[in-house]
Amino acid sequence: xxxxxxxxxxxxxxxxxxxxxxxxxxxxxxxxxxxxxxxxxxxxxxxxxxxxxxxxxxxxxxxxxxxxxxxxxxxxxxxxxxxxxxxxxxxxxxxxxxxxxxxxxxxxxxxxxxxxxxxxxxxxxxxxxxxxxxxxxxxxxxxxxxxxxxxxxxxxxxxxxxxxxxxxxxxxxxxxxxxxxxxxxxxxxxxxxx
Numbered sequence: 001x002x003x004x005x006x007x008x009x010x011x012x013x014x015x016x017x018x019x020x021x022x023x024x025x026x027x028x029x030x031x032x033x034x035x036x037x038x039x040x041x042x043x044x045x046x047x048x049x050x051x052x053x054x055x056x057x058x059x060x061x062x063x064x065x066x067x068x069x070x071x072x073x074x075x076x077x078x079x080x081x082x083x084x085x086x087x088x089x090x091x092x093x094x095x096x097x098x099x100x101x102x103x104x105x106x107x108x109x110x111x112x113x114x115x116x117x118x119x120x121x122x123x124x125x126x127x128x129x130x131x132x133x134x135x136x137x138x139x140x141x142x143x144x145x146x147x148x149x150x151x152x153x154x155x156x157x158x159x160x161x162x163x164x165x166x167x168x169x170x171x172x173x174x175x176x177x178x179x180x181x182x183x184x185x186x187x188x189x190x191x192x193x194x
Contacts, residue, residue, distance in 0.1 A: 063139050069107025073186070074139050079122050082186040084112070087142040094161045094176035097149045101184035112184040114151035117162035117171065119185060121150075124169040133169040147180040 057078045064075045065085065074085045084106045092100060097114055104112040125135040132145045145167035153176075154160040160173045163180055174180070 060137055062135065065139050066107070069109060072107035073109075076122070079119065079188070081115070081119060081122075081188050083123075083140070084184050085140055087140070087144075087181070087183055089142060089144060089181070091179035092149075092182055093179055094149055097180070097182040098151060100182055104184050106184070106186075109186070112186050114149060115183065115185040117150040117152040117164070119150075119188065120148060120164045120183065121171050124164060124166070126169055128169070131167070133166050143183075144181060147174075148183050149180050 062076060062078050064077060065071050066073045066075055066082065069082075072085050074083050075081075076083060084104070101112045101114045104110070106112060123135075124133045126133070128134070128136070132143060134140065134143060143166060147163050147165050150162045150164065152162045154162060154173045157173075159175055159177075161176050162171060162173050164171055
């Protein structure tokens with residue numbers, strides 16, 4: 001059983017924690033308010049975008065062409081990822097695909113990478129039965145109904161990586177030395193890239 005002194009000490013500690021929280025969060029909130037007043041047109045950072053992986057957005061409101069990238073990139077509001085809008089049609093090995101994305105400049109921006117298998121497969125609309133399996137009305141150009149590399153290495157087989165068929169929506173794997181298409185992404189983080 002606690003004594004009155006122990007309860008008093010616990011109450012005092014709790015009160016100190018409460019005061020500290022109010023001070024810390026109050027300071028941050030007033031700093032954020034001051035920043036907002038100083039810059040009435042703040043720039044949205046891609047990582048600040050909401051990720052709606054649990055929501056299926058209609059294609060018309062899912063994708064947004066980004067003017068900040070010179071209309072050369074597309075934000076997927078379902079995942080928060082930014083994809084290159086116009087794809088190159090070259091076929092590359094897995095290592096060359098990773099290097100090509102790392103060196104890519106889209107809309108004057110670096111920081112591109114090969115997507116993980118879950119990120120790449122998120123572009124597939126399973127209801128599409130013929131032709132491209134991308135959602136109807138998507139803004140991408142030069143996307144072939146063909147095979148694209150992901151950055152995800154196959155568990156237990158470091159010589160193979162996962163890929164997506166954009167003509168069937170099928171996800172499978174292949175040896176990294178075979179050449180397939182590349183679609184680079186920016187933003188997000190993927191633990192299973194390499």
